[in-house]
Amino acid sequence: MVTVATATRAGSETPRRRRTPWGLRLAPYLFLLPNMVIFGVFTIYPAFSGVNISLYESPNGRVFRWVGLGNYERILTSDEFWRVARQTITYAFAYVALSLVLATIAAVLVNQQRRGKAFFRASLFVPVLVSPVVVGLVFGWILERQGGLLNNMLGAIGIDPIPWLVDGTWAMISIIGVGVWTQLGFYMLILLAGLQAIDPSLYEAARMDGASGWQQFWGITLPLLKPSALVVLILGTIHGFQAFDFIWTLTGGGPVGATTLIVQYIYENGFISPIRYGTAAAGGVILFLAVFTLTLVNWFLSRGKED
């Protein structure tokens, strides 16, 4: 590749200077147009206008009053926001850590399995397919304190009923568990693809050198799985901070706000009375900054370690 490039540069400064007909020059822009219009109107413009809206306050989305940084000031000094922020961070952190560990275990085990590999892979992926709304309402039923499936099963082995959705701490544990349940198969597939890309001859060489199964896992599998694990880490962080749908139908953010996360905070401020449009928009900007920063941190941390 390198030699070809230098050769053409030595030969002529501009190898493709033939005049192209204007139809051909216009064509790429026309092809891109529909997609870019929708991007522009529904993603790029709102990204900027959202910042603008966050500088106003509005009780209905029609009449706006300039408040400058007032919304941010009010949000950042309100106990409610910090509680929501703390809960979101707790949820996201636990969700990412558990997902990463469990998905790695599942992927390594499925990958080693010779019989029924396809069955295990497909079964673990099924929860990913279930509508999050349904996930929430079905688990709301399974986790009922009295007569719910889980407490009945636990009762069979002598464990007293657990207030899964009634107690604040347990409710947080419940949404973390259910959140991991919904996406585990997705992360497992990413990690499985990473595992399958590892050259089998590495393991053969390690075996010849007398490395044990554990040594192979720590010495070969984990280091080479790192690129896929980074993808899971980044996607998991984004998913964790944006969790909403299944929580909405599972706990509705309760009991008494114990499982209200940032997206629900945005949604409720924007659409449930009393409407605070600017506050909701400011919440969106804060969420963006948080996720963006964390993605960069994830990325740099993992790069730093490689050197």
Next chain:
Amino acid sequence: MSTQAAPVRRTWTGLGRKRVRLADALRVVILIALVLVSLIPVVWTVLGSFKTPTELAMRSGSVLPESWALDNYTDALSRFNFVSYITNSVLVTVGATALTLAINSLAAYPLAKYNFRGKNFLFVLTLATIMIPLQVILIPVYQVVADLGLVNSLWGMIIPAAATPTGVFLLRQYMLTIPDELIEAARVDGSGEFRTFLTIVLPLCKPALAVVAIFSVMWRWNDFLWPLVVAQSERVYTLPVALARFNAEETVPFNLILAMSVVSILPVIIAFLFFQRQIATGIANTGIK
């Protein structure tokens, strides 16, 4: 490793060994446990969808329903407007997927096969929108949709998220593998740019289009937050919006909710069984690249 020596051969045909290794047994046990945790809630939902309210209310009822009659399903469809919600969901899913396929493939083509000013900028801009998910711009997008008069319309649910960055990316990567000679040959034959795209490029992209289509269908069918915001009147509810609202308001008995939940999850699971391979490659490609 002589292949002729019989004793050597016996050691590496592992299946012949009687001793089951502890690690293998442990692995299978853990995997089966994971499968049970994954599947029991889904199976429990399907079983529950056949149970009567009295069966559901029993503290410790039997696992299997007393009868497998479809009463819950027919009741939900006849007593409530679920036919309309399902129709809305189908329309939004199909319409959005068709639109996504059309505009994403159109956008991917020049990014893969043309040289033009601003190409890199537009490509990076497209990918950068991955960093701006709907949750972050919920309010301003809603404002745009409201200004365009698309609230309470199916178009309001179809259009805004149609220009998916991952779709453009996936299709572009695939189009890069199409030889330039094919396109040049079509040009020499006097084929217009759009016709070349339509008759030469698109048919070659079928595998990538299938991946984008499957993901779009799965995502749109289950989508909730955006439809919740746009579909404020009952007339345009999609199935997830209807399920969430009626479950919260307790206006629809839970046995009917369960039946409609099964209607919402079964098509996706069946589609998955058919398209497993495309889904796996799609996740591997968009995840790793």
